[in-house]
Amino acid sequence: MHRIMITLLLAIFSFSAINAQSGDKDLDIRAGLGMSKFKSGGGLLTISEYELNVKWTDYFTVSPSIVLNHNGSLDTELATFFQANLNAFGSPFRNDRKNDFRIGSGLSFYKLNRGTAYASNNSFGLNFIVEDRYMISERFFIGVKAFIQPYFDKEIHSGIILKAGINL
Numbered sequence: 001m002h003r004i005m006i007t008l009l010l011a012i013f014s015f016s017a018i019n020a021q022s023g024d025k026d027l028d029i030r031a032g033l034g035m036s037k038f039k040s041g042g043g044l045l046t047i048s049e050y051e052l053n054v055k056w057t058d059y060f061t062v063s064p065s066i067v068l069n070h071n072g073s074l075d076t077e078l079a080t081f082f083q084a085n086l087n088a089f090g091s092p093f094r095n096d097r098k099n100d101f102r103i104g105s106g107l108s109f110y111k112l113n114r115g116t117a118y119a120s121n122n123s124f125g126l127n128f129i130v131e132d133r134y135m136i137s138e139r140f141f142i143g144v145k146a147f148i149q150p151y152f153d154k155e156i157h158s159g160i161i162l163k164a165g166i167n168l
Contacts, residue, residue, distance in 0.1 A: 026055040027168045036159025045069045061089040083110040104129040125151030
């Protein structure tokens, strides 16, 4: 998990340096809080997402992200959840306006430890996302994201996240 976080931070700083040199605003960082649920039960998760978005064109964006849980409501206080995603988004109305509605899909990996009494689960899967972002100033924005993630181990993860971010 530490390797993924270090890799993500290095990517953020690398992209920031490249964009700072070119003067473009084709990079943003987003953080969000939300609620999600696994099909197999265990209650709602309070999750946080940390995301880097790289705009390739006015209609297409790619985005790696990580998701963590913060309340351990999966049957035990010791439960932990980690997820890594790589998504591509299409913006049918362009992504360079005050409001950016986008639809996305991508690959996902999750690892769920339900504490000492339960086995760990992990699997690869797919993401299906609908997201909307609204600029509140030239650099800052807020948004909402709804997602569903079917995994190859027949688990399904779905939820909604409220986000805030900054254009770099």
